[in-house]
Amino acid sequence: MGYQIALRHLEYFKAVAEELNYRKAADRLFISQPGLSRQVKQMEEILDVELFYRTKRSVTLTAAGEFLKGEVDFIFNHLELITQQLKKIDTGQIGELRIGFLGSAAHQVIPDLLIRMSKKFPGIQTNLEELSNHLQIEMLEKDKLDLGFVRLARVPEGLSMKAVHRDTFSLVLPLDHPIDTTNFSHIGQLKEELFILFSSDYSSLYFDKIMSICEDRGFTPKISHKSVNALTIFKLVESGLGVAIVPTSLKEGYALKVKFIEIKDIPQHTELFAVWKTENRNPALKHVLEVL
Structure with a gap:
């Protein structure tokens, strides 16, 4: 036959199977009893099975009818579940968010964000990737990321940014270094030391700020090594190959033989910014921005 099972056939069958009475099922569906009978009969012909035993006094399900019910x-x-899921996806309560971040955001900002998101929007999954400032901007523009965490003074047109964390700078020294919190007064005390710094590739703004901290004390640091990785910098300091200046929040999460001394009374600080494409169409993004 040229017919196919339609959703209405299933609705009509369901009503008869539950009521086991054509008149009551027809009233429930707001259609005529003969019309309902024709639709059920058509369904049986399409499936080539008998779904109901009918007598003048009763209607019962066949074995095939019981299975189909x-x-x-x-x-x-399942259709109801799909409808609910679609509404949640449409409003951003369910979905995936692709997040890029600098390593220095991994110690406080990212964990805090994920904890708050999991409580408020448990249906949103996150895909996290540690990336440089430059790569994050490039991927945001190409719609390969939904949200980034960068240290930049400005971002290209078409991107929005919001400051999410303000941090001080700290000096990182080997544990056996003679300078500690009791005798440290300013960074000029270390002008003869070799410095291990984050590369300008990590953030040119950030690199310039660290240089200016030293220059404000009348010296240009002698740089022995550069890296884009905090752990590498700390391992080099631990090995006695130099000292470093990093955001204070980076002192969390490492078990190394180094000590951190916060550099107080300086104008420099570092800010972490959340960045996203202004016209991003991922509905989950607006919820994460609310949490931020």
């Missing part, structure tokens, strides 16, 4: 219940329950 269970499957139809599942189909309608």
Whole structure:
């Protein structure tokens, strides 16, 4: 036959299977009893099975009808679930968010954000990737990331940014270094030391700020090594190959033989910015921005 099973057939079958009475099922569906009978009969012809035993006094399900009733219940329950899921996806309560970040955001900002998101929007999954400032901007512009965490003074047109964390700078020294919190007064005390710094590739703004901290004390640091990785910098300091200046928040999460001394009374500080494409269409993003 040229007919196919339509959703209405399943609705009509479900009503008859539950009521086991054509008149009551027809009233429930707001259609005529003869019309309902024709639709059920058509369904049986399409499937080439008998779904009901009918007598003048009763209507009962056949074995095939019993099986179909269970499957139809599942189909309608699943359709309801799909409808609910679609609404959640449309409003951003369910989905995936692709997040890029600098390593210095991994110690406080990212964990705090994920904890708050999991409480408020448990349906949003995150895909996290540690990336440089430059790569994050490039991927945001190409719609390969939804959200980035960068240290930049400005971002290209079409991107939005919001300051999410302000941090001080700290000096990183080997544990056995003679300078400690009791005798440290300013960075000029270390002008003869070799410095291990974050590369300007990590953030040119950040690199310039660290240089200016030293220049404000009348010296240009002698740089022995550069890296874009905090752990590498700390390992080099631990090995006695130099001293470093990093955001204070980076002191969390490492078990190394180094000590941190916060550099107080300086104008320099570092800010971490959340960045996203202004016209990003991922509905989950607006919820994460609310949490931020």
